[in-house]
Amino acid sequence: MSEAQSQASRWWQRIPLYLQIAIALILAVAIGVSLGAGKPDPANIALINNLAVPCDLVLKVLRALATPLILLAVLHTFLTASIPGTAGRRLLILLLTNTVAAILIGLLVANILQPGVWGQIKAPAGTTESLTKLDPWSLLQNSVPGSILQPLVDNNVIQIIIIALSFGIVLRALKAEQIAQNRTDYLPLEQVITTLFDAVVRILEWVIALVPLAVFGIVAKTVALQGFSPFKSLGVFIIAVLVALFLQACYYLIRIQFGSWVSPKRFLMGGSDAFLMAFSTSSSTVTMPITFRVLQEKIGLRESSASLGALVGSNFNNDGTALYEAMAALFIAQVLGQHLALGQQFLIVLTSIVASVGAAGIPNAGLVTMTLVFSSVGLPTEYIALLITVDWFLDRCRTALNVMGDMTVSALLDGKQKKPEVEIIVPTLESKGWETVD
Ligand code: ASP
Numbered sequence: 375m376s377e378a379q380s381q382a383s384r385w386w387q388r389i390p391l392y393l394q395i396a397i398a399l400i401l402a403v404a405i406g407v408s409l410g411a412g413k414p415d416p417a418n419i420a421l422i423n424n425l426a427v428p429c430d431l432v433l434k435v436l437r438a439l440a441t442p443l444i445l446l447a448v449l450h451t452f453l454t455a456s457i458p459g460t461a462g463r464r465l466l467i468l469l470l471t472n473t474v475a476a477i478l479i480g481l482l483v484a485n486i487l488q489p490g491v492w493g494q495i496k497a498p499a500g501t502t503e504s505l506t507k508l509d510p511w512s513l514l515q516n517s518v519p520g521s522i523l524q525p526l527v528d529n530n531v532i533q534i535i536i537i538a539l540s541f542g543i544v545l546r547a548l549k550a551e552q553i554a555q556n557r558t559d560y561l562p563l564e565q566v567i568t569t570l571f572d573a574v575v576r577i578l579e580w581v582i583a584l585v586p587l588a589v590f591g592i593v594a595k596t597v598a599l600q601g602f603s604p605f606k607s608l609g610v611f612i613i614a615v616l617v618a619l620f621l622q623a624c625y626y627l628i629r630i631q632f633g634s635w636v637s638p639k640r641f642l643m644g645g646s647d648a649f650l651m652a653f654s655t656s657s658s659t660v661t662m663p664i665t666f667r668v669l670q671e672k673i674g675l676r677e678s679s680a681s682l683g684a685l686v687g688s689n690f691n692n693d694g695t696a697l698y699e700a701m702a703a704l705f706i707a708q709v710l711g712q713h714l715a716l717g718q719q720f721l722i723v724l725t726s727i728v729a730s731v732g733a734a735g736i737p738n739a740g741l742v743t744m745t746l747v748f749s750s751v752g753l754p755t756e757y758i759a760l761l762i763t764v765d766w767f768l769d770r771c772r773t774a775l776n777v778m779g780d781m782t783v784s785a786l787l788d789g790k791q792k793k794p795e796v797e798i799i800v801p802t803l804e805s806k807g808w809e810t811v812d
Contacts, residue, residue: 391582392766398590399763405590406597414598425595429588429759435581437745437755439574441526444732444743445538446571451689452542453549453564465682468783472629473696473730476622476779477723480697481704483618489611490708529749535728575736582738585762592759608764611705615768618697619775626782634785635792636673644672645781652777653770659735661777662688669781675788683784688735693779694772695740696730699747706748706757718751725750740772741765 389397405425409418517532519525525533549560596604627638648665652658658665662684669680683691703722707714714722729743741758748755 391585394586395589395763395766398586399593402590402593403597405594409594409598411597412599412601412603418598422595422598425591425598426759427591428584429592429762430756432581432584432588432762433745433755433758435577436742436758437529439578439581440742440745441529441534442570442574443578443734443739444534444729444746445526446567446574447689447732447734448535448538449542449545449567450571451686452539452546453560453567455686455689464787465686465783468786469687469691470727472626472779472782473691473693473727474723475625476693476697476775477700477726479621479625480615480618480701481719481722483614483621484701484704484708487610487614487617488708489607489614490705490710492607492610529746532725532728532750534746535732538732571734575734578736578738578742585738585766588759589763593763596760604760607705607709608760611701612764612768614705615698615701616771618701619694619771622693622697622775623778626778630782630785633790634788635790636675636785636788640673641781641785644668644674645778647672648777648781649774652774656737656766656769656773657735658688658692658773658776658780661773662735665777665780669784673781673785674793675784676793679784679788682787683780683782687780687783688777690731691780691783692730692733692735692740692772692776694775695733695743696726697775698740698768698772699729699744700726702744702758702761703747703751703753706753707751709757710753714751721751722747735773735776737773738765738769740769 409415409422414422516530517536519530519533519537522537524530525537545560545563549564552558552560627641630636630641631638645665645668648661648668651664652661655661665688666680666684669675669684670677700722703726704714704719725747729747730740732746733739733743741762744758744761745755748758
């Protein structure tokens with residue numbers, strides 16, 4: 375690369391991602407309009423279709439990264455997080471109820487507002503897939519993998535989670551046994567898993583750097599072929615997701631009001647630094663140190679509850695992501711004019727829980743695991759391309775809710791009794807029985 379080229383690429387990299395995407399959007403609309411805005415010249419069709427190539431490639435890599443990301447994220451958390459036994463069970467129940475509530479709120483809002491019926495989007499060529507019907511027995515049968523490697527090849531999210539959880543639990547137990555015997559045999563494996571996890575995250579960063587190019591191509595193509603009507607439904611989808619995230623935040627505050635000594639006002643004011651940090655970084659993992667600090671210093675929780683919610687939650691608890699994935703699947707089904715029966719929505723609930731557990735607390739991880747939710751109900755993953763255009767913003771919002779969810783769990787674990795203030799008793803001379811001399 376010449377000096378001038380490398381200067382130019384450094385200049386581009388210094389622009390924040392959301393600005394890069396905004397620039398890509400503006401250019402794409404201009405190109406889309408000049409190529410026909412819904413009434414393209416047949417001579418240009420091949421060129422217009424090729425505009426989607428970068429987006430297809432980005433989606434392909436995201437699908438490929440999904441399985442290693444989930445597997446390594448779960449193994450890494452099991453090997454490195456410290457969870458005491460009894461609190462672990464309470465934690466599990468809190469995590470599960472909150473995540474199920476988030477998904478139900480998401481599905482409810484998407485069913486009522488129906489964002490997908492606001493604009494018609496043509497199905498990409500070759501997507502005649504039919505939705506998978508819910509059959510509880512085959513679901514159970516299919517959840518057990520036929521071989522250890524098959525789920526990695528098939529991108530089967532439920533089987534991958536089962537493998538990840540089994541190995542995670544066993545490795546954790548082995549580590550505990552070895553520590554008790556003063557052995558360190560587990561260390562090399564722990565280091566390999568940590569390094570591989572970091573490597574996958576690094577590759578994901580490269581792919582994310584290409585997102586502006588993907589957005590440019592897919593938006594230019596969509597505008598050129600279909601005009602602006604598809605974006606109407608995307609706008610309603612953004613509103614629907616924001617409404618659902620807001621309702622979930624209210625649900626947290628109600629739980630805190632009744633299940634913890636912390637008042638919702640104290641929670642919101644004390645936690646504001648963490649919410650803002652989550653919004654600006656799109657990463658609950660990067661926000662974790664701040665989450666941990668505000669829980670202890672500003673809200674005043676015990677260290678044990680703060681660490682369980684913040685440290686474990688930032689890895690496993692992603693309610694905002696679960697809510698978003700469920701809504702996105704329903705949205706695309708609506709766009710396709712496919713009615714999702716209750717059984718199929720239940721399948722979405724199940725896979726969204728699994729996908730949110732597997733989504734690491736890093737930017738756009740939800741987009742990666744979403745490919746698995748779509749595949750599990752038979753929705754064409756090509757449509758995730760459209761969601762890429764709005765993910766940079768919705769990712770920030772759902773990350774803030776993910777962090778709020780972790781903090782809620784901490785507040786609930788802390789219980790209704792505030793931690794006793796440490797009384798500093800300064801012994802006076804009189805209390806020691808000594809006479810003071812005036
Ligand atoms: N960015 C989110 C987080 O860090 C994960 C996601 O993409 O949904 O919590």
